[in-house]
Amino acid sequence: MILTESHRINRTGHHDLFKKIDAYCYCSKNLSNSVQYLICQCYRIHQKLRNAEMMEAWEHKTDSYQNRSEQHKDPAHV
Numbered sequence: 001m002i003l004t005e006s007h008r009i010n011r012t013g014h015h016d017l018f019k020k021i022d023a024y025c026y027c028s029k030n031l032s033n034s035v036q037y038l039i040c041q042c043y044r045i046h047q048k049l050r051n052a053e054m055m056e057a058w059e060h061k062t063d064s065y066q067n068r069s070e071q072h073k074d075p076a077h078v
Contacts, residue, residue, distance in 0.1 A: 011018050048054075 009018055009021060
């Protein structure tokens with residue numbers, strides 16, 4: 001069981017506080033949606049790689065770990 005506590009803040013009595021909380025909630029919602037989108041895209045790409053399917057053009061534009069490691073194989077760099 002997860003216990004939570006809630007507070008109700010009216011717009012009229014605490015106008016400045018309401019504005020700040022509203023702005024933080026808006027940013028929190030956008031952050032949550034962005035992370036959820038990235039997780040879904042990573043899962044989708046992972047499934048395609050796992051099933052050996054063709055990736056779309058936008059999926060090739062991201063730098064993969066292998067591409068970065070191959071760039072630093074210069075013995076003088078190590």
